[in-house]
Amino acid sequence: MLVLRDGDVLGLLSSLSREEAQRLLSRLHDVLREFSQSKAAGPEERTIHQPERETIATRLGNTSLFMPSSITTSTGVKVVTISSGGLKGSINVFAPAGELLGVLNAEEVTAFRTSLAVMIAYVRYPHPKTKVVVFGAGRQAEWHVQLALLLGDVRQVTVVNRSSARRMERLFEQLRKRYPRTEFRLLLKTGAGPDYDTQLRSRLADSEVIFCCTPATTPHFPHSYLDRKSRFISLIGSYKPSMQEVDKDTLLSGDCIYVDTKEGCLVEAGELIKANVSADQLVEIGELHDDSLLRPNGNLVFKCVGMGIMDLVIARELLAMAKEKELGLRVDDF
Ligand SMILES: NC(=O)c1ccc[n+]([C@@H]2O[C@H](COP(=O)([O-])OP(=O)(O)OC[C@H]3O[C@@H](n4cnc5c(N)ncnc54)[C@H](OP(=O)(O)O)[C@@H]3O)[C@@H](O)[C@H]2O)c1
Known part of the structure; x- marks a missing residue:
């Protein structure tokens, strides 16, 4: 043992x-x-x-x-x-x-297994994945950043957090040595003042990938901050009806919502519950039989609530x- x-x-x-x-x-x-x-x-x-x-x-x-x-x-x-x-x-x-x-x-x-589940959908996203925005600076966010770098070709990472940098600056220091061509930036809501919204908007407009890794109860941004370009968007934070990381329009901005478990997401994911999503709008990543790339019409949205x-x-x-x-x-x- x-x-x-x-x-x-x-x-x-x-x-x-x-x-x-x-x-x-x-x-x-x-x-x-x-x-x-x-x-x-x-x-x-x-x-x-x-x-x-x-x-x-x-x-x-x-x-x-x-x-x-x-x-x-x-x-x-x-x-x-x-x-x-x-x-x-x-x-x-x-x-x-x-x-x-x-x-x-x-x-x-x-934190690792949840981020790895996100990567199952991420590696199948067919469009560029060089500019990444991550909401949250906890353990989940740390692993999303590390795995996206390991499994993709990321050139710019912006971590957006509510209060402090937590351990993110230390992680960035290590990652700058390993990935010298990648730019790492932090955007903290506390301290950024009225400029926060302008900076957030600009980072989101540039982004190709958005990882949401927080227990937020209100959306991190309105759908209007995203243009019509296709993006990869993952949500792993919510696990109660009161929780949501994105609004309904962002959630429904693809042709379906990819999930780890249909039953689990329908009862636990606040975003899906508030948007009245039904099982026929969901595709489990376990239903992807081969390793071919996905062809999303719009954004590729993935929600994970986790399983033993x-x-x-x-x-x-x-x-x-x-x-x-x-x-x-x-x-x-x-
Ligand atoms: N899907 C799954 O399988 C799975 C598995 C494990 C965990 N999770 C969930 O993933 C989320 C992150 O987990 P973690 O382990 O990384 O947690 P963590 O280490 O505690 O970090 C939480 C992060 O979320 C931010 N945050 C907390 N409340 C917020 C709010 N109301 N609005 C915006 N940001 C907020 C925190 O910001 P501050 O630094 O400002 O506090 C921090 O950056 C949690 O919701 C957790 O329950 C999901």
Whole structure:
């Protein structure tokens, strides 16, 4: 049994090569394809089991999420608690007969697997992806930036955040060394004064890719800030009816909305609920059978609410990588 602490997980993920990231992306996509196919299968043939998550909100103001899942060759459970101190928790991975294979710190894995799911749609977007605007400066935003650089040809990154730069300036310093031809900019609402809106408008007008990575309850910009040029737009922040990162016109600015799970997005994603979106407007990325490019009519919009199977498959891959690289804490007599 292997224990991967936050530092072990970060060590593995931050040194990923493009090929390793592409391999993880393919593994994640394969599991999402199995998930979409599994829905039509009877209980006997089903290979993916993704029950609803359980939530406990305590009187101390902490919310714990329990996310069980099985991909048949592994079974797992992620338990995370969201408190005023952020998100903390672990992912337990079991062999089919129940042997505990590993325990991983969940923080970095959660941000990485969500961003990687976004990249499944991003790498299939056929138009230029050189100018990126990211809303949010938390862990999700950090991984969106890193993976977009690793898997694309990004020349300009603008991170837009409400208050502070968080860890983004430190990340930019590292990324400038690795990607010297890319320009990195921060736009902070606090401190920018009346100029904020002008700068935001200009960055959005230039953008080809917009990643939204916040728990916002009001849209980051009105649809009128975008011209008719096609863009890639992803939304990973909302998980309650009261939450939304973009307005209805932006949400519906493509010929469909790509999602990780139709059922999950219809009940959890505030943008979709407010816009009265129905299942026939959604396409699961698991329904994309081959690796060909998508041909969006308008913007390519992707919404992800996340599932335990995404944590499980990435956790399993990380355990295999850690074993190979002799990382982590080995416990032989568990
Ligand atoms: N789809 C999925 O599978 C999935 C998985 C995990 C997390 N998430 C969601 O993704 C979002 C970001 O997660 P994270 O781990 O990166 O969080 P995080 O590290 O706490 O960062 C949150 C970011 O959002 C900004 N923000 C917070 N409230 C905002 C508001 N009302 N309006 C605008 N910006 C706001 C924060 O700005 P300040 O610096 O100004 O506070 C910060 O930049 C959260 O909503 C989280 O629940 C989604």
